[in-house]
Amino acid sequence: EDQVTQSPEALRLQEGESSSLNCSYTVSGLRGLFWYRQDPGKGPEFLFTLYSAGEEKEKERLKATLTKKESFLHITAPKPEDSATYLCAVQGSNNNDMRFGAGTRLTVKP
Amino acid sequence: GAVVSQHPSRVICKSGTSVKIECRSLDFQATTMFWYRQFPKQSLMLMATSNEGSKATYEQGVEKDKFLINHASLTLSTLTVTSAHPEDSSFYICSARTLAVQETQYFGPGTRLLVL
Numbered sequence: 001e002d003q004v005t006q007s008p009e010a011l012r013l014q015e016g017e018s019s020s021l022n023c024s025y026t027v028s029g030l031r032g033l034f035w036y037r038q039d040p041g042k043g044p045e046f047l048f049t050l051y052s053a054g055e056e057k058e059k060e061r062l063k064a065t066l067t068k069k070e071s072f073l074h075i076t077a078p079k080p081e082d083s084a085t086y087l088c089a090v091q092g093s094n095n096n097d098m099r100f101g102a103g104t105r106l107t108v109k110p
Numbered sequence: 111g112a113v114v115s116q117h118p119s120r121v122i123c124k125s126g127t128s129v130k131i132e133c134r135s136l137d138f139q140a141t142t143m144f145w146y147r148q149f150p151k152q153s154l155m156l157m158a159t160s161n162e163g164s165k166a167t168y169e170q171g172v173e174k175d176k177f178l179i180n181h182a183s184l185t186l187s188t189l190t191v192t193s194a195h196p197e198d199s200s201f202y203i204c205s206a207r208t209l210a211v212q213e214t215q216y217f218g219p220g221t222r223l224l225v226l
Binding site for chain 2: 031034036041042043044045046087091096101103
């Protein structure tokens with residue numbers, strides 16, 4: 001069964017303090033690993049899709065990387081507006097849907 | 111692009127009544143739509159998957175007679191919570207997938223349901 005574990009559960013950073021969020025996964029035939037951002041009371045906002053080990057994608061202060069066992073979401077010089085819950089999900093060849101991790105709740109203090 | 115809307119955004123109803131939630135893909139055709147439920151500070155739990163023109167596939171433990179899903183077109187899916195009870199109060203989120211962007215799901219803004 002596909003599984004996704006995210007760490008840490010919560011992360012508090014000072015503005016400008018770079019860090020990384022981890023997403024460890026087990027999946028049968030990876031079809032895609034997804035990162036989403038979710039603000040309280042709203043639906044997840046799509047950030048990245050990664051398809052194969054070694055792939056990297058960037059968007060503003062965010063950079064996602066992928067290996068065969070895990071993905072990292074690197075946040076460079078975060079700002080308070082980056083505060084949100086970041087969700088990781090995988091889709092395997094045996095499923096028609098994604099499996100989500102529990103998320104990392106990021107708080108960036110000014 | 112890839113915008114998904116939900117209506118209503120918030121609904122309060124009395125116990126025993128039915129509530130319909132609409133999910134629309136505004137600028138693309140969705141081959142598949144998904145319905146999720148999310149409790150406070152928890153991740154998304156998949157309820158069902160629906161393909162246009164066919165019956166929805168429900169996850170284990172989700173009552174198909176209670177959560178009716180209709181995927182009438184490539185841009186519209188509806189979730190009806192029948193005979194709602196307070197324990198059905200939750201945040202319901204839909205997503206839509208287009209093969210044009212290699213299986214990425216785009217999510218709606220969610221619907222907050224409160225059953226009194």
